[in-house]
Amino acid sequence: MTTTTPGTFTPRPGAAPLPRMIAAQALLETRMLLRNGEQLLLTVIIPALLLVLFGSVDIVDTGEGAAVDFLAPGILALAVLSTAFTGQAIATGFERRYGVLKRLAVSPLPRWGLMTAKTLAVLVTEVLQVILLTVIAFALGWSPHGNPVAVVLLLALGTAAFSGLGLLMAGTLKAEATLAAANLVFLLLLVGGGVIVPLDRFPDAAQAVLGLLPIAALSGGLRDVLQHGASIPWGDLGVLAVWAVAGLAAAGRFFRWE
Amino acid sequence: MRSEPVVQVQALVKRYGTKTAVDGLDLVARTGVTAVLGPNGAGKTTTVEICEGYRRPDSGTVRVLGLDPVTQGPALRPRIGVMLQSGGVYSGARADEMLRHVAALHAHPLDVDGLIERLGLGSCGRTTYRRLSGGQQRRLALAMAVVGRPELVFLDEPGAGLDPQARRATWDLVRDLRADGVSVILTTHHMDEAEQLADDVAVIDAGRVVAQGSPEELCRGGAENTLRFTGRPGLDVGSLLKALPANTSAVEPAPGSYRVTGTIDPQLLATVTSWCAQNGVMPDRISVERHTLEDVFLELTGKELRA
Numbered sequence: 001m002t003t004t005t006p007g008t009f010t011p012r013p014g015a016a017p018l019p020r021m022i023a024a025q026a027l028l029e030t031r032m033l034l035r036n037g038e039q040l041l042l043t044v045i046i047p048a049l050l051l052v053l054f055g056s057v058d059i060v061d062t063g064e065g066a067a068v069d070f071l072a073p074g075i076l077a078l079a080v081l082s083t084a085f086t087g088q089a090i091a092t093g094f095e096r097r098y099g100v101l102k103r104l105a106v107s108p109l110p111r112w113g114l115m116t117a118k119t120l121a122v123l124v125t126e127v128l129q130v131i132l133l134t135v136i137a138f139a140l141g142w143s144p145h146g147n148p149v150a151v152v153l154l155l156a157l158g159t160a161a162f163s164g165l166g167l168l169m170a171g172t173l174k175a176e177a178t179l180a181a182a183n184l185v186f187l188l189l190l191v192g193g194g195v196i197v198p199l200d201r202f203p204d205a206a207q208a209v210l211g212l213l214p215i216a217a218l219s220g221g222l223r224d225v226l227q228h229g230a231s232i233p234w235g236d237l238g239v240l241a242v243w244a245v246a247g248l249a250a251a252g253r254f255f256r257w258e
Numbered sequence: 259m260r261s262e263p264v265v266q267v268q269a270l271v272k273r274y275g276t277k278t279a280v281d282g283l284d285l286v287a288r289t290g291v292t293a294v295l296g297p298n299g300a301g302k303t304t305t306v307e308i309c310e311g312y313r314r315p316d317s318g319t320v321r322v323l324g325l326d327p328v329t330q331g332p333a334l335r336p337r338i339g340v341m342l343q344s345g346g347v348y349s350g351a352r353a354d355e356m357l358r359h360v361a362a363l364h365a366h367p368l369d370v371d372g373l374i375e376r377l378g379l380g381s382c383g384r385t386t387y388r389r390l391s392g393g394q395q396r397r398l399a400l401a402m403a404v405v406g407r408p409e410l411v412f413l414d415e416p417g418a419g420l421d422p423q424a425r426r427a428t429w430d431l432v433r434d435l436r437a438d439g440v441s442v443i444l445t446t447h448h449m450d451e452a453e454q455l456a457d458d459v460a461v462i463d464a465g466r467v468v469a470q471g472s473p474e475e476l477c478r479g480g481a482e483n484t485l486r487f488t489g490r491p492g493l494d495v496g497s498l499l500k501a502l503p504a505n506t507s508a509v510e511p512a513p514g515s516y517r518v519t520g521t522i523d524p525q526l527l528a529t530v531t532s533w534c535a536q537n538g539v540m541p542d543r544i545s546v547e548r549h550t551l552e553d554v555f556l557e558l559t560g561k562e563l564r565a
Contacts, residue, residue, distance in 0.1 A: 004376055009438035011409040014365030015336040024362040032350050099345030103402070106310050107363050108336040258312075 015108030025109060025117030030124050033087060042186070043082045043129060048136055051075045054196050055140040063198060065227070072137040072144070073222035074195040077158065079129040081193075081215055084122050084159045086186040089166035092118070093178035096170060101257050122159060130155075146225035150232045154225070157240035158218040164247025165214070171255030189215040194223075214243040262289050263321075264410050264441045265309055270318035272304050272465075279304040281465030283318070291432060291442045293452035295551075296462035297559050302445040303343060305462070306412055309443070310340055323410055336364065339408035341399045343415050353382040353390065353398045357405060364406035373401050377427060392419045400428060404435065411435060413444040417451045429454055449552040459551070463559040476554050483522040483548045485530060487541035488515050494537075501533050502526065522546050 015021065033039050055068040062070035095101050104114055134142075169178050191197060193215030199207050210216050221236030265287040272280040280301040285294075296302045307313050308320055311327035311334065320327055325334045347356050354374055361367035374380050377397045382390055390398070396419055403411050416432070417425050432442055432455050446452055452459050453473045461469040461476070469476055477483075491513035498508045498518075506520030518530060527546070534541045 004372065004434055006434075007438055008368065008372070009404065009407065009435050009440050011337075011438075011440055012366040012407040013337040013409055016363050016365050021363050024359060028348070028351070028355070028359050031355075032348050035350050094349065098347070098349055099342055100348055102312070103340070103342055103346030105312070106335055106338065106340045107360065108406070109363050110332060 018110075018113060021109045022113050022117050022120070025104075025114060026120035026124070029091075029118055029121035033083075033091060033121060033125055036091070039087050039091065043079065043087055043125060044132065047075050047079045047082060047129065047133060050078070050196060051133060051136050051140070055137070061198075061201075066141055066143075068137055068140040068142045069144075069227050070198070070223065071196060072133070072142045073226045074219040075133055075137075076130060076155070076222055077193075077215055077219035078190060078195045079133060080126060080155060080158045080218060081162055081186065081189060083125045083129065085162035085166040086182045087125075087166075088118065088122055088163060089170045089182040090179050092167060092170035093173065093175040093182075096257065097175035099258075105257055119159075119163065122163060126155065126159065144226040145229035147231055150225045150230070151222065153237060154218060154221045154233070154240070157237055157244055158214065161214040161218075161240050161243035161247055164244055164249075164251050167251040167255060168247055171251060171257075189213065194219045212239060214240055217243075263287065264289055264323055265292075265443060266319075266321040267305065267309070268319045270305065270308065270320060271316045272301075272308060272313065273316050279465055280308070280315075283462070283466055285460055285467055285470070287441070287443055287458065287460075289439070289441045290457035291436050291444065291455050292458045292460065293456035294443065294445045294460050294462055295447065295449070295452050295555060296445075297447060300462045300559075301465040302462055303414055306414060306443065306445055310338065310412055311335070336406065337409050339403035339406055339411040341403035341411070341413045341416060343418075344395075346399055346402065347387040347395070349388040350386050352384055352386055353379050353394065356387065356398065357401050360402045361405045366407055368405050368407055370405065373405060377401050377431070378424070393421055393424045396420055397424060397428070400431065404431070404440075408440065410441045410443070413442060415446060416444055417446060417448055449550065449555055453551045461555060461558050468558050469554070473551055477549050477551060478521060483520070483546065485518040485522050485527065485544070485546050486516065487530070487534075487544040489534065489539040489541055490514060493539060497537075498530070498533050501529050522548065 051071060055071050058067065105111065166182070169181060173181065189195070192202070192210055193213050194210070195215065199210055199216060199220070202210060211220070217236040217239035221233040224230040224233045224236070263286050265285065267283055267285040270280050270283040271278070283301065283305060285305070294302050294306065304313065308315055309322050309327060311331045314328055322334055323337055327334055354370065357374065358370050361370050377400065379394065379397055379401065382394055387395065387398070396416070400413065400416060403413060416428050420428060429451070432444070435442055444455065456473060459471065459473055459476055460467050493510070493516065495508045495510055495516065499506070502508060502518065503520070503526065506518060506526070508516065508518045510516050520526065531541060
């Protein structure tokens with residue numbers, strides 16, 4: 001431990017420019033996400049493995065056409081779910097628990113700047129996921145159709161919906177409860193949200209309810225576009241928009257920073 | 259030098275449910291180092307966290323660097339540095355990575371490498387926060403509080419959980435901050451920390467300031483001090499008493515053993531030794547017992563254990 005030249009600490013306060021702060025925060029959040037083994041399992045390994053496994057082995061009857069044409073849209077929806085909801089909820093829950101949010105709250109970075117950075121980190125991760133999963137899907141013989149704008153719209157609204165729900169969970173429950181609940185929800189939505197099991201395998205009454213889940217709207221919408229070449233799936237976009245508005249509003253209202 | 263108030267708290271009240279954590283607290287901290295001293299649960303952290311803008315006061319006014327932490331937070335935050343009592347770092351982040359990040363949020367940060375070396379954090383290497391030792395975690399929190407070159411630094415229990423070397427390094431850093439014109443508010447329940455570092459000490463108990471002043475003032479004002487010496491038995495303490503200032507006592511509790519109680523300053527010591535010289539007495543084993551801040555603290559806040 002050494003001494004420091006006098007004058008080293010002479011005050012010279014000031015916030016960095018906002019774009020620089022947000023970029024730095026987004027970069028750090030992304031690094032934290034990609035460094036965490038459990039997060040990688042959830043966001044990269046599980047979706048990739050499911051795609052390879054169910055795309056090459058005929059385990060679930062996916063209806064007409066190549067299995068991968070059914071699966072790829074569902075797995076893309078799962079990727080959004082894993083990052084925007086499960087990953088973000090768990091990470092944010094523990095950041096809250098370990099005082100990271102508290103410490104950042106007294107930094108020059110405003111709260112909305114922190115939330116923007118978190119969103120950017122989620123989007124960067126999703127882009128990486130989409131690239132990886134697309135490459136795998138093409139290797140399995142995927143032939144997507146449809147309007148890319150509709151796909152981007154669906155992914156963006158899905159991200160907003162899952163982020164709202166994930167942050168609501170992280171900001172209200174204890175970190176351990178968030179960990180357990182976020183994983184449980186991930187598993188339930190994986191099975192019951194039309195990701196790898198077509199919704200029409202469920203009884204009619206269940207289908208009506210499951211169809212309103214954000215994961216079902218996202219995977220259904222992506223499938224309508226990418227598998228069946230639909231233009232803009234307004235119904236699914238509408239469901240996602242309702243979830244997004246409700247989730248983000250509830251998160252904004254109930255999120256506790258400590 | 260110590261005229262500008264950096265923190266001004268008036269009639270502050272903060273309740274959590276039915277519990278009153280801060281109960282009409284008044285505090286003025288000026289430039290320099292102010293220690294907020296008090297037993298656990300006295301309201302130290304609550305008061306400091308209100309100053310940092312974390313909590314809204316139930317009533318009373320708070321000004322930090324002239325700003326209201328609740329309504330003027332965006333203007334205030336770049337100007338202050340905060341060391342929390344625990345945590346505050348991504349569990350998967352490395353020490354240098356987190357410090358560089360906090361530096362990147364400020365316009366004119368300190369040289370991060372210099373600060374890392376200064377606080378002995380270089381040895382942390384690629385270790386992530388959750389695997390750092392408690393002392394390393396505390397030093398990182400301290401570094402994060404000063405890296406943005408703030409005008410005012412809040413340190414919540416900076417010395418807690420540190421080994422003597424790390425504690426010394428922390429104290430040296432606080433002294434250098436002060437020398438460079440950074441004001442410091444630190445909470446502690448270590449008397450030596452307050453005595454060593456603070457220009458001003460505010461003793462808090464049950465949500466109020468029960469005493470405030472420099473460590474010397476508190477030691478002088480709060481309790482009487484004692485001077486003892488031995489000489490031949492049966493000296494005329496009455497004539498000694500006449501030579502001493504008012505409200506000083508002089509007694510011979512045991513033959514040949516003398517005790518003077520009052521405000522013991524250099525003048526009084528000279529008076530006693532010259533009286534001894536006049537009486538041909540060699541004051542053997544002359545000793546001055548000054549009250550420490552700890553005595554004052556226990557006197558003010560009671561000796562019983564708190565829940």
